[in-house]
Amino acid sequence: MAFGDFVVDTRPLRVPAYRRLWAGQAVSHVGVAVTVVAVSQQVWELTHSSFWVGMLGLSNLIPLVVFGLWGGAVADAMDRRKLLIIGCVVAWASTILLVAQAMLGLGNVHVLLVAVALGAAGFAISSSTRGAIIPRLLPPDLVPAANALNSLVFSLGAVFGPMIGGVVLATGGFGAAYAIDAVLFSASLYAALRLPALQPLGEVVRPGAKAVLEGLRFIMGSPVLLMSFVVDIIAMVFALPRALFPELVAERFGGSMIALGWLTSAMAIGSVAGALFSGWVGRVRRQGVALVIVIAVWGLAVAAAGMVHELWLVVAFMAVGGVADVVSSVWRQSILQLHAPDEMRGRMQGVFMVVVAGGPRLGDLRAGATATAVGMTGAWVGGGLACAVAVLLVGLAVPAFRNYRSGERA
Template sequence: MSLSRTFLDVRPLRSSPVFRRLLVGRTVSVLGGFMTMVTVMYQVWDMTRSTAWTGAVGLAQALPLVVFGLFAGAWVDRADRRRVFLAATVGQAVCSVLLAVQGFTGHVPVGAVLGLVAVQSAFGALGAPAAGVFVPRLLPKDQVGAGLALNHVAAQAMMFLGPALAGVLLARYGIGVCYLLDAASFGLAFYGAFGLPALPPQGEPSRAGLRGVLDGLRFLAGHRVVRGALITDLAATVLSFPVSLYPLVNAERFGDDPRTLGLFLSAMALGGITATALSGPLTRLARPGLVMLCGAGTWGAALVLFGLATNPWSGLALLVLAGAADATSVVSRSTIVQTRTPDALLGRVTAAEAIVGQAGPSLGNVRGGLLAGWTSGTTALISGGLMCLLAVAAVSVTTPELRGGAGRLDGP
């Protein structure tokens, strides 16, 4: 295999100038989003000194996506996706401007800040399924996985850079400037999508309201490959997501060293960036279902071994492996969803995928925290990893299409 085929497949950047422009706009917008995430947490903590209120920030971000996501997907499947995305981007930018205004004035109750966060998240819930159609509509089928990998590695890199940059800017300029920079980042996202052609649904548009949502759910229930992909991701995150356990495991195993704790999340992000940067051979494979199952299984196994690790460096190495496996699984899952779903249903199915991606880790953190409270962090980690392995094995056995021909990009 040539060296060029080992690294991230960049063919989409050469073949589609529109995709290239979208990627730049999306990357800057994701950077702004991570800056705002840190800024909101900092502001709410500064206003309240309460972990209950800082926990409410996550609730304000997640609830609109869960509540409105499927209905937003049904609406997207009735409209020009380009127009919907542009409108959602403007809405998110306006929310960031309002957050900046209250950040400069400093006379707004914490409930109003969370309200703006929730409204911005609702616009995001509308924009996400609209954006879900862009990659499969702009790129040849054999480049969809590569396009998704490029999106993913850009997001992982911004997850590294965004929080650190926010910390520097908060210390020097305050919260208002951080919010204002996020608003400006949406301007680049708007520019990236403005040059898109009209993207109405191909095929019969979604029915209005609840009927359209139910049509999307019937597709998910009946399409074994797409359903299996989403179940695999949901099972892996709900059963074994480890982030809420990090402080306890750090105290139990690694002497409660804050430097170790700070490296846990960085290690997973490093694994994700590395795996995506070397994803060329995997995104060129015609069997994303098999790659996804292997990635999810490796994620579970790495967490079991992390639960057994007593050396901080071996523990961090296992988290790098877990992050790499997760990134591989996520890119493969998205490839399955976006290549196996009819365009007329893609908004609703992308919305369901976004809900799984948001709700799964949150529920996994709750599961891990409760079980660790009853037992220990080590027990919660090991049992979660084992349950993940069993769940992935069950999906593999009951959905052989993921392993076989129907899981191929060129399959039936």
């Protein structure tokens, strides 16, 4: 097998509409990652409590669930370009609110939670819509490659954003960090504005509770789709240690903002490496059992990171987890996009977005609450080990998922 077979497939970038969408995400993800670091650190400085940092997860979760499911249903019933623009504007407004509260020196954790909730609503609408748009822009054989490219830019943003965030927080403060996000996010809005009209195909169902329930029934009727969500929830809720980063930095690394930047970037460093060498991912046929294996690797890597005390080792183990996570993401997204007809893709992407974005928020809440009860190390290491055990027990127990091969239809 040639080296080129392992390198990320760039053929989707030959399609102008997708290329602009991809480039817009590449720029805006850097700013979003800066804000993720800044808002968690600001909450920590205001409260000195991992519980309140974990509460950022809850303030994200509720809008993600509500607007993710609703946005997915709307995406199946209206021009997806227009809906993407709406979602981008809402998310942008939340960043402006963060800038304003920092400049005014409000120092109120509740204002931060409201701003984060507003951003989550915009993110939910735009992400579910964007996921449903990609199969309309590209032929089916290029969809897995597009998902790998999307994971690459998201991971690059997650690498450079926290590093930039650490430097900006140390030199310019919270207002400067949020302002960077506000400026860079305009790239996503520009890409959305340049998309062609994307009217719904097939049968149009009026958005609402009935449409959402129809999408959920479709998922419940497919063990493969259902389990692809379940294993991701296990991975994020049990193992994600993100809410513990400020406490770890305070306890082991002297409160260094540079250490916080490296720690926040660690998983994304592995994700970049995994995405850059993802050419082999689309050739794996037994994707069900493969998903179980890579999520177990993720959990074990997290547990190992929680047991070491040198920064470079923590970064290294979290990077290994990042490789496993990006491979898992490509498989799960490709299964979902190609498993459902176009008239269901918005709702499928809505549920996918709720799980992918909501799972980490529940993980933040779990980590913060567990750390309060058993300590940071117990919450970190115990979560990683629990993830590895649970995904092996649950994921391999469902024959349809265990035996799933790529390309099979529901």
